[in-house]
Amino acid sequence: MRIPTEWLKEFIDVSDKTTEALAEALSISGTEVDSIVFPWEYIHGALSGRVSQVEKHPNSSDLLITKVDIGNRQIQIVTSDMTVKQGEILAVIPAGGSFEELEIRERDIRGVTSEGMFLSLEELRLEDESLSVFRFDDDVEPGLDVRKLLGFDEAVIEVELTPNRGDCLSVVGIARELSAFYDVELKIPDAPEPDEGKERIEIQIDDENCYRYTALLLEDVKVGPSPLWMKKRLVEAGLRPRNNVVDITNYVMLETGHPVHAFDFDRFERRSIVIRGAEENEPLRLLDKRDVVLEKGDLLITNGKRPVALAGIMGGYDSGIFEDTKSVLLEVAVFDPVTIRKTSRRLGVQTDSSYRFERGVDTSDSVYVIKRLADLMVRYAGARAESSVCDVGQPRESKCIHMRKWFVDSVLGTVVPIKKIPRILHSLGFGLKERGDGWEVKPPTYRHDIEQEIDLVEEIGRIYGYDRITSKPPRVMPITTDLPEETVKTRRARRMMTSLGFDEVTNYSFISPDSLQGIESDEEPVQLKNPISIDMSIMRPNIFPGLIEVASYNYRRQNRDVRIFEVGRVFKKTEELHLAILATGRENPSDYSDKRDVSFYAFKGVLEALLDIFGVSATFSVNDYSWLEKSCRASIYHEGKFMGFVGIFDKERAERAYEIKSGELYIAEVALDNCPRDRRQNVRKVSFSPFPRIFRDLSFLVPSGVDYETIEKSIWECSPDVLAEVNLTDVYKGKGIPDACKSITLTLVFESFNGTLKDEDVSKVIERVVSCVEKMGAKLRDS
Amino acid sequence: MLINMTDQDVQDIIDQIKTVRTVNELQELKSKYLGKQGALTVAMKKIREVSPDKRKDLGRKLNLYKQRIEEAVEDQRNALIEEERERREAAHRYDVTMPGARREVGALHIISQVQEEVQEIFLGMGFELAVGPEMETSYYNFEALNTPEWHPSRDMHDTFYLSNGKLLRTHTSTVQIRVMEKRKPPLAIFSPGRCYRKDTPDATHLPMFYQVEVLHVDKNVSVAHLKGTLEILAKRLFGQDREIRLRPSYFPFTEPSFEVFVSCGICHSTGCRSCGGTGWLEILGAGMVHPNVFRSVGYDPDEWSGFALGMGLERVIMLKYDLEDIRELMRNDRRFIKEFRGVVL
Known part of the structure; x- marks a missing residue:
């Protein structure tokens, strides 16, 4: 909300304070100040000028040449306003000044020099469209600063109000805050009693969500422009001036915080007011010509027959104020905040009025507000009261709260001087009576946010000042619980993957449905009902689609060597912790001596190193995922549990959907929830023997149809427990090896826990191993 | 011889x-x-x-x-x-000026690094790390946190709703409720994690962000203890020469509530261009746990009191590393990620 300081000073004497000091005071006491603005800064160098001479332009019948006295000198201005007359005092920007982005310079207009421009009300932003220039009263001296003359030189403080402080949504509300902070008096002038009119307006409240309704009928209203000072304040507050009747209602709302409404009473078919709940599907055309369809629960102002306004939100079009309006019914009402909020939300209609009602409006100031309205209408719209103030409903009494001194001190962590407390609360409009170990406190009716003792503590704290509280270290006990498993595993995965040379990325939890196209899943993914865009509308059931996006993003920026991982949650029926890895391009991008691209076996090696640290004894078996290359796709299992997959992303899709035109995208994803919390969870003892080990190399010719796993399995199955390890040490294809074969060399490691092994024992085992392996179709090579 | x-x-x-x-x-x-x-x-x-x-x-x-x-x-x-x-x-002479055949060392995303840094700070003070679901019920995200359905304070959290009837949590304060429901005070916990608000991405907003929520409940916990905790946090996170300042604010689940500012590291709170002339930079929101929150988990507000604070990691990163557009954090440009290698971890 924008608070013009010049308006503020009408209610509180802060003339000795700078705008910055006021802003700081507000911010210290809880009203966030967004900025300090000078709304008229766009006008530079404007002076009052007396037109001393007017003559016709020799080359145009639509232009006049004027001589203007701007105090210390006389300048010549060519104008298109043919109404300008000698002797008038106008607002002038002479050459050298500026208007908005425009530098005013001497220029040639159809052969005649013009040394400045005249300002109109439109240019002063005080009306939508001006037909002629702005004229000062005749007694204004030429050569004076226009901004000073019009009072356009004071700052506007823009405040951001928290939703609990509806009472601050007004100039008076902010003045009240400052009066409490500075402990100076708040002066609200009395509104004069309107003349007693003879008509009585019949008001009937048929719905409990209207707390109070106050009305006054005015006649002889003359719709026209508002006074300049009022327009100026409205503009400073961010509103657009319309006409005097509408402007006065806005003005009073800004001043008091109480939304009000003006009806054209002549357009009422019945001269009464009935407040009732809407019927299902009841239509109403609003002031801004929007047609809305109402529901039960919406609140309407009617004339007893037809709705005339959507209560607290916007008036009806049919009873609006127009140029010819003569009879005005003023409304000052109070409605239930939730009712207004529900309707406003559902219809998507938020107004200055609904905004205030949602946050709570004072029920006790209705009569004052209507008198204030009437007074301004009488003075500036020629109105005359036709009725007396008609007032139905009761102001709501606020409930007393018992506030204990020790409680105040214990929450704030300091001893607030006992005399300060009543001072602070009084200055904020609270009533106070000593009682027991504290006070009986009665909040003012406009403070809907004060409901319990803690609310009073906050009031004291914010005015007393939090800077006065000395900090104390927290009194926290040592931790006795374990870190959550998710945290432990996340940290382990991060540490592992970065040491394996992978960079961590972070993607949104929501992804595009396109990225899941064709990716089989036994569960429907969770969808966002109100996504920002379709690209962010599905909760990710896997992390890897995000990694492919990242690879694509980098690929398109000439970063083709990508080695990345992400560890985080995925969303199914429950939330699970996953790790996804992607590699493409070179295996060692920063090593010029290594030109190799990532290979499947290198990638799988990374995965195995990781899984090993996570205590997973992984087995890999070919799967049928259609989005992975047929030649390279596998599922990972650990003790029979599905852990994830590894493979090459479908190359056609990588190119079509992700613009990755070269190289393989190796991807893997692992469900970390299925890993043991601790690799050594079930292992207690150190598992190697103190006796020397024996190493034996065996090379086999293996036909390409025989998987490595088959060979290794057969070795383990036929070996006694002296076999400790089987390690693949070489794979060779090429010269000397038959076509559909490869040569593999295995190093078998033997050890015994009972003593040093003898060569003969090992040789016997080797014989058995060779015959087992040969049964699988492999053949021992001569060494 | x-x-x-x-x-x-x-x-x-x-x-x-x-x-x-x-x-x-x-x-x-x-x-x-x-x-x-x-x-x-x-x-x-x-x-x-x-x-x-x-x-x-x-x-x-x-x-x-x-x-x-x-x-x-x-x-x-x-x-x-x-x-x-x-x-x-x-x-054979080696050219020692020739580049080494460099090993690739992975870089942690800056968010993770700062998250771990913050975790170390709170673990060091004795706060337990707690986690909770990101797909939440409205009860844990709002009602239990003293935010009834039609309260205007809901405007502060534009919420994503899910097809499974849940919503995406708008803060990690949800975890306080889940922990308090299960355990009796005294309690000192903190909860880091992803949160979501329906903000269109721009230089200072993301629809997903990382928050760390801290809660301490015990007998006679006061604003003074909150200030003490915040000072430790600010000094360890931003530098030992930093100070903090509280400004009253409003959150439905704390009262009193504060916006917490840290003194500008460049001008030391005298005001300069990088802090917009104010000398202070807003870093987080905090407050004393609202009695209604205690009531909703069955704690007696006359017996127990506590403070809570919630800090957005993106904000911290922006301030610490002069990041002007937080969308960079989600673009995952390899150069950006590498830029932050070895900053914290």
Whole structure:
């Protein structure tokens, strides 16, 4: 909300304070100040000028040449306003000044020099469209600063109000805050009693969500422009001036915080007011010509027959104020905040009025507000009261709260001087009576946010000042619980993957449905009902689609060597912790001596190193995922549990959907929830023997149809427990090896826990191993 | 030779040593004269046979010869080793200025690094780490946190709703409720994690962000303890010379509530361009746990009190590393990620 300081000073004497000091005071006491603005800064160098001479332009019948006295000198201005007359005092920007982005310079207009421009009300932003220039009263001296003359030189403080402080949504509300902070008096002038009119307006409240309704009928209203000072304040507050009747209602709302409404009473078919709940599907055309369809629960102002306004939100079009309006019914009402909020939300209609009602409006100031309205209408719209103030409903009494001194001190962590407390609360409009170990406190009716003792503590704290509280270290006990498993595993995965040379990325939890196209899943993914865009509308059931996006993003920026991982949650029926890895391009991008691209076996090696640290004894078996290359796709299992997959992303899709035109995208994803919390969870003892080990190399010719796993399995199955390890040490294809074969060399490691092994024992085992392996179709090579 | 070895004999031996070309030959020559059966060794043994009056002089002479030969051998050995070095250098010289075949070290995303940094700070103070679901019920996200359905404070959280009837949590404050429901005070927990608000991405907003929520409940916990905790946080996270300042604010689940500011690291709170002239930078929201929140989990607000604070990591990163557009955090440009290698971890 924008608070013009010049308006503020009408209610509180802060003339000795700078705008910055006021802003700081507000911010210290809880009203966030967004900025300090000078709304008229766009006008530079404007002076009052007396037109001393007017003559016709020799080359145009639509232009006049004027001589203007701007105090210390006389300048010549060519104008298109043919109404300008000698002797008038106008607002002038002479050459050298500026208007908005425009530098005013001497220029040639159809052969005649013009040394400045005249300002109109439109240019002063005080009306939508001006037909002629702005004229000062005749007694204004030429050569004076226009901004000073019009009072356009004071700052506007823009405040951001928290939703609990509806009472601050007004100039008076902010003045009240400052009066409490500075402990100076708040002066609200009395509104004069309107003349007693003879008509009585019949008001009937048929719905409990209207707390109070106050009305006054005015006649002889003359719709026209508002006074300049009022327009100026409205503009400073961010509103657009319309006409005097509408402007006065806005003005009073800004001043008091109480939304009000003006009806054209002549357009009422019945001269009464009935407040009732809407019927299902009841239509109403609003002031801004929007047609809305109402529901039960919406609140309407009617004339007893037809709705005339959507209560607290916007008036009806049919009873609006127009140029010819003569009879005005003023409304000052109070409605239930939730009712207004529900309707406003559902219809998507938020107004200055609904905004205030949602946050709570004072029920006790209705009569004052209507008198204030009437007074301004009488003075500036020629109105005359036709009725007396008609007032139905009761102001709501606020409930007393018992506030204990020790409680105040214990929450704030300091001893607030006992005399300060009543001072602070009084200055904020609270009533106070000593009682027991504290006070009986009665909040003012406009403070809907004060409901319990803690609310009073906050009031004291914010005015007393939090800077006065000395900090104390927290009194926290040592931790006795374990870190959550998710945290432990996340940290382990991060540490592992970065040491394996992978960079961590972070993607949104929501992804595009396109990225899941064709990716089989036994569960429907969770969808966002109100996504920002379709690209962010599905909760990710896997992390890897995000990694492919990242690879694509980098690929398109000439970063083709990508080695990345992400560890985080995925969303199914429950939330699970996953790790996804992607590699493409070179295996060692920063090593010029290594030109190799990532290979499947290198990638799988990374995965195995990781899984090993996570205590997973992984087995890999070919799967049928259609989005992975047929030649390279596998599922990972650990003790029979599905852990994830590894493979090459479908190359056609990588190119079509992700613009990755070269190289393989190796991807893997692992469900970390299925890993043991601790690799050594079930292992207690150190598992190697103190006796020397024996190493034996065996090379086999293996036909390409025989998987490595088959060979290794057969070795383990036929070996006694002296076999400790089987390690693949070489794979060779090429010269000397038959076509559909490869040569593999295995190093078998033997050890015994009972003593040093003898060569003969090992040789016997080797014989058995060779015959087992040969049964699988492999053949021992001569060494 | 033998006992009657002369200076000339020794000189001949030394000359011979100097002609040797390999270390092995040198070793042989050394053995020949100085080894167990070496000429000089044998001669020295024979000293006993010489008359006692000549023994002393002879001994001194032979020792001198031995020493001279030993020195010659050593000198020749060093000469040969040096020659060998020169040869290796001539044959192959490494260019030490050439880049190494660098190992790739992965970089942690800056969000993770700062998250772990914050975790260490709170673990160090004795707060337990707690986690909770991101897909939440409205109860844990709003109602239990004193935010009824039609309250205007809901405007502060534009919420994503899900097809499974849940919503995406708008803060990690949800975890306070889940922990308090299960445990009795005293409690000191913190909860880091992803949160979501329906904000269109721009330079200062993301629809997903990382928050750390901290909660401490005990008897007589006060604003003073909150300030003390915030000071430790600010000093460890931003630097030991930083100060904090509270400004009253409003959150439905705390009262009193605060916006917390940290003094500008550039001007030290005197006001400069980087802090917009105010000298202070807003870093987080905090407050004393609202009695209604305690009531909703069955704690007696007259017996227990507590503070809570919630900090957005993106904001911290922006301030610490002068990041102007937080969308960078989600773009995952390799260059951006590498830029932050080794910042915290």
